[in-house]
Amino acid sequence: AQKITQTQPGMFVQEKEAVTLDCTYDTSDPSYGLFWYKQPSSGEMIFLIYQGSYDQQNATEGRYSLNFQKARKSANLVISASQLGDSAMYFCAMREGPGGSTLGRLYFGRGTQLTVWP
Amino acid sequence: DAGVTQSPTHLIKTRGQQVTLRCSPISGHKSVSWYQQVLGQGPQFIFQYYEKEERGRGNFPDRFSARQFPNYSSELNVNALLLGDSALYLCASSFWDDRGEETQYFGPGTRLLVL
Numbered sequence: 001a002q003k004i005t006q007t008q009p010g011m012f013v014q015e016k017e018a019v020t021l022d023c024t025y026d027t028s029d030p031s032y033g034l035f036w037y038k039q040p041s042s043g044e045m046i047f048l049i050y051q052g053s054y055d056q057q058n059a060t061e062g063r064y065s066l067n068f069q070k071a072r073k074s075a076n077l078v079i080s081a082s083q084l085g086d087s088a089m090y091f092c093a094m095r096e097g098p099g100g101s102t103l104g105r106l107y108f109g110r111g112t113q114l115t116v117w118p
Numbered sequence: 119d120a121g122v123t124q125s126p127t128h129l130i131k132t133r134g135q136q137v138t139l140r141c142s143p144i145s146g147h148k149s150v151s152w153y154q155q156v157l158g159q160g161p162q163f164i165f166q167y168y169e170k171e172e173r174g175r176g177n178f179p180d181r182f183s184a185r186q187f188p189n190y191s192s193e194l195n196v197n198a199l200l201l202g203d204s205a206l207y208l209c210a211s212s213f214w215d216d217r218g219e220e221t222q223y224f225g226p227g228t229r230l231l232v233l
Binding site: 004033035037042043044045046047050052091093095104105106107108109110111 | 151153158159160161162163166174176206208210217219220221222223224225226227229
């Protein structure tokens, strides 16, 4: 079974509007971390936001917020006030196990291509 | 501060050849991970090193090997190249925050084309 599922191959949003990118995950480990990365056409993976499984509040970083619904095993990324520079591939990733005591490989989804139009 | 650096940026090889990719982590980071990203897919984990020791290995054949040096830089070696090894190879170095949570920061990658 896929550990990370991103069901939206592509999304389109108008500049200044908000957009939600979907991500569901599958793990039996009670401790895990969820990440979102942005990958422009240049190829570099840019870290955006992190949510720990025990965090009580949804993570926020500037215009990025993570809508974490633990019971549904979903970790959707919300980008507010979209900008043309937000056009890129977005990947959801998961690390299993507690971050403090183990080194965790990341499991990635297939990504969502976001296009922001003027 | 400089981010993760990788070299070379692009590489063209022929089947059967061997290739070495290099990575320097962010200053102060002691862990390096390698990922392979085939076109149209998310990155797949290859190796993770911490303090010069292998701490994890993904589902890749023995043709793939890596090592980490005393200065925490790393090399990924791939022998007997196949067409299917054509991919973007990403290196990441790890940072632990005050809560002990690990975040991996990626370099720009090396694009390998095998002909």
